Amino acid sequence: MPATRDEVTMATGTVKWFNATKGFGFIMPEDGGKDVFVHITAVQAAGLRGLNENQRVSYDVVTERGKAAASNLKPL
Known part of the structure; x- marks a missing residue:
């Protein structure tokens, strides 16, 4: 079942870490703020x-x- 998307904003950042075995990681946003979860x-x-x-x-x-x-x- 797809996730509900309440709000969408475009951002850029740098991958802090990603573990393919665990299936997730985090991205550090360029504008500062909290790291963003990324799923496999x-x-x-x-x-x-x-x-x-x-x-x-x-x-x-x-x-x-x-x-x-x-x-x-999207890779930059």
Whole structure:
């Protein structure tokens, strides 16, 4: 079942870490603020196998289950 998307804003940031085995990681937004959760399904939907530490990406910030998460990832 797709997540409810209450609010969508485009952002850019740097991958803090991503663990493909665990299936998630975090992105540090360029504008500061809290790190953004990224799930393996968002990575796979972008046609990627994983994310590398310090990799720059653009992404949409969506609300999933009441928390901010990255979606629509694009490597920069």
